[in-house]
Amino acid sequence: MWRITVKGLRGHKLRLALTALAIVLGVTFVTGTLVLTDTLNNTFTTLFGQVYQNINFEVRGVAAFPASGAAGAIRKPLPESILAAVKAVPGVEVADGGVSGYAQFIAPNGKAITTGGAPTIGSSYSADRRLSSLRLVAGKPPSTSTQVVMDQGTARKYHFSVGNQVRILLPGSPQTFTLSGIVGFGTADNLAGATIAAFNLPTAQRLFGELGHLNTIDVITTPDANKTAVEHGIAAVLPAGVEVVTGQTVAAEQSSAINQSLGFFSTALLVFALISLFVGGFTIFNTFSITVGQRTRELALLRIVGASRRQVFRSVLFEALLLGVGASLVGIGLGVLTASGLETLLKAFGITLPSGSLVFQSRTVFAGLLVGVGVTVVSAISPARQAVKIPPIAAISTYEVAQRESSARRLTIGTVIGVAGIGVLAVGLSQPAIQLVGIGAVGLFIAVGILAPVIARPASSVLGRPLARILGVSGRLGRENSMRSPRRTAQTSAALMVGLALVSTIAVFGASLSKSATGTVSDAVSADYIITAPATGGSDTGLSLGATEAVAAVPGVTRVTNVNSGQFEISRSLATLSSLAPSDLSSTVILNMTSGASAKSLAEGMLLIDTTTANTNHLSVGSVVPVTFAETGPTSMRIGGIFKPNALLGSYLTGSGFFHAHFAATTFPVAVLLATSTGATAPTSAAVKAALRDYPNLTVQTRAAFEKTQQASIDQLLGLVYALLALAILIALIGIVNTLMLSVFERTHEIGLLRAVGMRRRQIRAMIRSEALILSVFGALIGVVVGTGLGVALADSLKQQGITDIVIPFTNLVIFLVLAALLGLVAATWPARRAARLNVLEAIATE
């Protein structure tokens, strides 16, 4: 039986290649993602390992909120006096302190140098080579208060060399420094794309507002020292709130922090890979059921000469298994190639990786094989059961063997799965639990796939009617072909249906999000200008305090309000607290109070919360809640008022007086709001921009422009999601090509006959194209309808989270339909050509 399967596979190379392609693409995606993530993980682990290899211990403040993760934790600076005490501990050979903060280079063209996500690091340069993670590659260490060293990545990209002047954005006003040297980070040019500016310690302390303070003290012990004894010795001289940890611990924390953020990225990629595989599963299922149908006589003959049901079942599954293994192996190979391609891409973005070799874990092979083979085999189960049901007599009977399955059963099963899917989806959305949403959606798609054949016949009939009218006989035949086997029509369209459903979901969700974001800005802010800094990737926003002072002096600016925010713990969970100056509140923000007072509460240092938080935590005006701040420790706050959700301010708001009393003095604002006497006019805009000339990293926007950027960033994200979904659509199209190819083969004789009785090649092509058009529009229509429903449900479930408007972007949806139809036509090109090229004589001769 195995031999039959293998021979059968070899006999149908083309069918095989097309089916395998769907799996290959999915597995490539999965493997590529895994290899890339493993490689990056390994890179950072190695990098931090190298950087901290000489350092035995690090002394630092205890993390304020351990819950927020070790590396991102907020730590209070240490008094500089500790350094002397640590140095005096027996067994300590070297100990040196360091500080770090926000520092961003300005390029020679006057623009701020951005990193695209990685932090812009400012730090002190350690005098001791062994202690420093920075490795001098040119020039000298910074020795005066006007010198700085720069990372090699930035120096290369912007052609800086030793001795050049460079302007740097800092927590205060920007300053110009002389480049005394160029450094690498460990063995790399920079730290995963971050820029590094290092000053000598006193300068760094002054620039970062840490005079008399250190962030960390790094320690190297004498070679023969007993490490444990030294650690105890250091711990003994430390005041409360300061801890000592090993260098390895720090290295592990740092790399795991980076790896965690990469983990999010790889999870997102994996989700899209799985979506592609799911769509691929539909394609495989469809190919197998068509070929089982086409091989009815052959399978029946096997049964007649003694094959058992189980043997037939196994032969179909074995075919799937072979196909799955083959395709997965190819996919794994391609995945590795893709990963190295992505690595090159990262390099192009300035993220250089130190050790160049790709990490290829055996887990990657297992995962690739598991999903590839799993999807193939599972998709083939139902076709295999179909094969088992073929009666032996089908091999010889000249009468059509009735194998019709009842559409009542189909309806029942489809409805049950559909209802269950919607149920799980609803629970998932209300929880919210993303896995449940996923499972529910999968169930719903499968149900639609099961139910689609019931309406495929009438739908093809309706969709095909205009084609029949326009194209005459070709259109009519195309229409009849798609009506002839509604099940095949439906199954082929199913893959496209899933793809379009997802795209439409995103479209509806995105349009709603976009509209709500616009709505929320105009509902949240009344200021004329909003000043923000693009994220620098670090915990600092880069909105230097100097900038606030500069704009305050602009004539016509009546009010400058800093919006601050910081992490705090409320009722034992971590949250973000925003702050505003209480005076002239209404000229900058719109606070819709449902109870309590706004300005008065802010002035008195009370807490304002939004309605969502009030409802979920059962809080009301007058409630007292326990809070903890990193700087000042535990205290309590009284709720002074409750406001309607505000996009800019978040859930927790207090007065700026209270905020600054409990947060470090160096905390940057997240935004600066300006009210003017003139409103947003061109001269005022020019004046504000001129005042901020020294701060090229800042963006000044009118309220309208701010709204637009919010929308644009949402659109950009949606664009990315569409791009990733394109793979799923591509796989669906491969499915359509495959089905059309199979049905051209199957109808060789019939097409030959049509040609023999005078049908032109052009007409044959038109016939196949009509069929493709019906298939794709049918799938796309259902997909758009289902996707719109899903999108509305998704948006609706996020009402509490600020999606206020539900928008159905009809134009986009129609564009999707038209695109799907066009893609269907493209998919038909090859099969149509193949059909038109058939040799009439041979075609008639084949049985």
Add this chain to the structure above:
Amino acid sequence: MTLTDPNTFNANESPALMARAVDLVKSYGSGEAEVRALNGINVEFARGQLTAVMGPSGSGKSTLMHCMAGLDVPTSGRTFIGDQEIGTLDDSGLTQMRRDRVGFIFQSFNLVPTLSAAENITLPVDLTGRKVDQVWFDFLVDQLGIKDRLTHRPAELSGGQQQRAACARALISRPDLIFADEPTGNLDSNASAELLTFLRRSVTEFHQSIVMVTHDPRAAAFADRVVFLADGTLVGELHEPTADAVLEQMKQLGA
């Protein structure tokens, strides 16, 4: 020696009877559209004989064969292979029976297109996981004259060669009974004669039991006995028939 061993059969079974049908009725469709393909047939096929089934087109010959071989389910009545009642067997019982007791030759589409001739011939044995009796295999392909065609695929064989391969396949597992539905229907007279001669020999020399549907009086003349069907009923039979006698009987039935 293996080649001439008589068919082994169940010791409890009646030695003379190979297959029989009792009050066999088969109808297709229902109500107005009902077609009675078999209308109460009682027939017995003897062991070690070549029995021919004849009758006009649509008289129910194929249907009779399908019902007796367990490929189709009778509307009423019973059928037996040996003493085994077919109606009591489930799918796996029927599979077992097809493996051990019956072989088939059809007019066309006898061979799996992707397998070579040799693989097609040994297919019934391969499916059971047993070992092919190489001596028997060599004897069959030698006698049937397809020794040098074994590696070819069906599409590369002539119609006669295909039928001979099908014949070898039917015999390879030494079934009790072979059903052949117009095995020579697509062959010219030479090829027919060769195939029929071989079938005749396998009955005479190895005591093979064969039931063969045919339209050709000359083919029927190779049989030990001919039964005639018309409109789903048994209408006559001839023993030790000659082609002329068969032709005569056919004319009478046609009239």
